[in-house]
Amino acid sequence: MTLRTLESLGSLEGKRVIVRCDLNVPLKDGVITDDGRVRASLPTLKTLIEAGARVVVCSHLGRPDGAPDPQYSLEPVAKRLSELLDQPVAFASDTVGESARGAVAELGDGEVVVIENLRFNAGETAKDDDARRAFAGELAALGDALVSDGFGVVHRKQASVYELAEILPSAAGLLIATELDVLDRLTENPERPYTVVLGGSKVSDKLGVISHLLPRVDRILVGGGMLFTFLAAQGHAVASSLLEKDQLDTVRGYLTEAAERGVEIVLPTDVVVAESFSADAAHEIVAADAIEQSSFGASGIGLDIGPDTAAAFADAIRSSKTVFWNGPMGVFEFPAFAAGTKAVAQALTEVDGLGVVGGGDSAAAVRQLGFTDDQFGHISTGGGASLEFLEGKKLPGLEVLGWA
Numbered sequence: 001m002t003l004r005t006l007e008s009l010g011s012l013e014g015k016r017v018i019v020r021c022d023l024n025v026p027l028k029d030g031v032i033t034d035d036g037r038v039r040a041s042l043p044t045l046k047t048l049i050e051a052g053a054r055v056v057v058c059s060h061l062g063r064p065d066g067a068p069d070p071q072y073s074l075e076p077v078a079k080r081l082s083e084l085l086d087q088p089v090a091f092a093s094d095t096v097g098e099s100a101r102g103a104v105a106e107l108g109d110g111e112v113v114v115i116e117n118l119r120f121n122a123g124e125t126a127k128d129d130d131a132r133r134a135f136a137g138e139l140a141a142l143g144d145a146l147v148s149d150g151f152g153v154v155h156r157k158q159a160s161v162y163e164l165a166e167i168l169p170s171a172a173g174l175l176i177a178t179e180l181d182v183l184d185r186l187t188e189n190p191e192r193p194y195t196v197v198l199g200g201s202k203v204s205d206k207l208g209v210i211s212h213l214l215p216r217v218d219r220i221l222v223g224g225g226m227l228f229t230f231l232a233a234q235g236h237a238v239a240s241s242l243l244e245k246d247q248l249d250t251v252r253g254y255l256t257e258a259a260e261r262g263v264e265i266v267l268p269t270d271v272v273v274a275e276s277f278s279a280d281a282a283h284e285i286v287a288a289d290a291i292e293q294s295s296f297g298a299s300g301i302g303l304d305i306g307p308d309t310a311a312a313f314a315d316a317i318r319s320s321k322t323v324f325w326n327g328p329m330g331v332f333e334f335p336a337f338a339a340g341t342k343a344v345a346q347a348l349t350e351v352d353g354l355g356v357v358g359g360g361d362s363a364a365a366v367r368q369l370g371f372t373d374d375q376f377g378h379i380s381t382g383g384g385a386s387l388e389f390l391e392g393k394k395l396p397g398l399e400v401l402g403w404a
């Protein structure tokens with residue numbers, strides 16, 4: 001619990017400070033469709049600007065193949081950052097080359113440059129320690145200190161996250177500090193009742209979270225694609241809904257453990273079953289134990305929780321003091337199957353306590369459904385990182401900043 005803070009770096013006036021952000025925003029035709037991660041980076045950047053630092057912002061974007069690829073350029077992000085900071089932001093067309101070195105040399109106190117996508121360099125994500133270390137060395141030449149603030153990548157041992165933090169004096173930024181504070185409140189002495197809402201596509205993605213949180217919570221509400229593996233584990237037919245047969249035993253194990261611990265696992269009583277997996281598919285509401293009795297028989301696909309379930313989940317959420325929600329309740333990308341997700345999101349905004357949204361698709365879902373970030377206690381910027389934290393794993397990008 002000894003994460004090094006910004007203060008530990010001393011006076012930053014006139015110093016070149018590299019800030020490792022997570023500016024991995026969704027882009028469509030070069031336009032940012034959700035700038036949540038840029039906004040989440042602002043508190044740290046503003047603090048550094050006010051302290052008179054020369055700010056060198058770096059990030060990854062998408063998954064380029066270790067070489068420059070214009071569709072993953074950070075240039076649109078630099079523009080958006082400039083608008084949000086309300087001051088000019090320079091952009092370097094490479095990461096550690098002539099353009100970056102030149103732009104950094106020209107920085108005045110309180111000025112900002114964004115250097116090009118870290119993943120245009122194979123060393124950033126190299127498996128080989130020496131290759132990562134060599135790239136981190138090139139990055140280190142651009143700064144006098146590192147502020148690590150890309151919470152979405154702290155579970156990855158990558159050059160800018162790990163090795164760079166070993167080379168330069170380094171500290172955690174304000175976003176990481178906030179994220180950890182919230183995640184800590186979810187694991188250490190949470191206020192009760194404590195409810196976890198799980199959904200998304202696959203139960204196999206969430207096994208670690210379920211087993212780590214099961215001993216800590218009062219109830220788990222199960223929606224999304226994974227609900228069908230739970231229903232099947234209880235002996236119900238689920239027609240053509242998403243089913244992970246190889247997880248049935250594991251899920252039965254969770255049901256038994258929950259019963260022994262007095263943790264309530266709440267499964268849907270009704271679901272929305274569709275004729276096919278498409279936005280305009282015919283659909284109807286059926287009881288959760290009668291999915292095969294829908295008009296679509298054995299080919300029906302469950303794509304959302306039903307209205308009775310949504311209402312029951314909403315009540316359970318609103319009567320809790322701590323709620324962690326990960327995974328949409330249905331295929332929210334299709335408006336006809338977004339009602340369950342919307343009901344859960346709405347209830348979360350009404351929690352008298354701490355309501356947290358974690359997970360990339362869940363965060364995207366609430367914004368797409370018209371909610372704003374400030375309606376929730378917290379929306380985590382790091383899907384994988386927050387889940388791994390809640391699984392109790394050690395995160396290399398935090399350990400290197402003194403977290404134990």
Ligand code: ADP
Binds near residue numbers: 304329383
């Ligand atoms: P997160 O990124 O928040 O952790 P996941 O990646 O686990 O969430 O899952 C998100 C996906 O789950 C969404 O794309 C959504 O369409 C899908 N999903 C939700 N319910 C179902 C369902 N009943 N069948 C298939 N996919 C589903």
Ligand code: MG
Binds near residue numbers: 359360361383
């Ligand atoms: Mg996801």
